[in-house]
Amino acid sequence: MSKKIIAIVPAAGVGKRALDVSNEGAAVPKQYRLLKGKPMLRWSVEALLADPRVEQVRVVVAVDDPRAQAVLDGLARVVVRPVGGPTRAETVSAGLADAALDNDAWVLVHDAARPGLPLSSLNRLIDICLYEQQGGLLALPVADTVKKAHKAAAFAPAEGCVLTGTAGKPATRYAVAETLSRESLWLAQTPQMFPAELLRKALLQAHRAGVEITDEASAMERYGVEPRLIPGDPRNFKVTWPSDFDLMEKWL
Known part of the structure; x- marks a missing residue:
């Protein structure tokens, strides 16, 4: 029997390093910046929807975020949940609690700022994690010194x-x-895929210990799990700096 797979996209932050300022002087969070005329968040969500095994994409935003619903209007299998917290880990934890998933469900966590996720990479991640029944993440071996x-x-x-x-x-x-030495170094990407209940427990343990968690795999590592490293793709880089928008547009 196939396991339920849902995706969580934490989008409660503002991306201060790549903030845009509108004509009215208001700061625009980077996930709503346009890439080829389409908000980056929509690109990232559509990339997850490309694999039909992803039953639902749950976009977790801040409680006072008015943009996400309109940005994602018309996309099937997508819900916007205004339960995000002040940190990534708290936003993902809130998204997991809000989803109320069965213990045997799987969850994919994907950055809103990775709109270039290729379908082949997503397929590979899901295939390997389900086949081996082990959580994992997309990543690239470090090439530079x-x-x-x-x-x-x-x-x-x-x-x-x-x-x-x-x-x-x-x-x-x-x-x-x-x-x-770069021999055993990898650059982590997303999605990162884990059993939902295991991820919930790992994030809770890190929170209680007061440990800052920057990605889900690090919480799992602290919990005693060794996530699989699954080759990703250079196109799946995280849009972080203002110049990254021009580079990403060339990939899309």
Whole structure:
């Protein structure tokens, strides 16, 4: 018998590193920025709907978010739930509680800011997790040389050279502390797929321990589970910086 699979898209944040400002001066959360005329959130949700095994996509937004419902209007198998919290982990936990899933259901958690998810990657993730009955995540082996940094000593810039960080503040400078072996390093992507009840317990344990969780796999690791690393795709990168929007539009 096939297991129920639902997807949760945590979309309660604002994406401060890629905020857009409208003509009226209001900040637009990045998930609502347009890519080829379509909001990024809609692209990401449609990517999940491309696999018919995903019975429902539950988009979890902040309680005062008025945009998501209109952005996703007309999409079957999609519900918007205004139960999001201040952090990703709390938003996913709230989405799980709100869904009231059976213990044997599976959940896919996907970033609203990964609109380039290919169907082949999604198929592969679901196929392997169900076949092996083990949770896993899409990821890419690190190809570049990896440097560990430390803050560099302050210095005065050359005359006429302006070095600033954000909001006019001096930029923090870093220097190489050491070079890390990339042999066993992977870059995590989403979706990340786990049994719903196991994920709920792992997130709860991390919350009670006061541990910051940046993705679901890290909560599972703390819980004693070894998530499978399943090859993803470069197109499935996370839109983080303003320049990423132009790059993503070239992929879509």
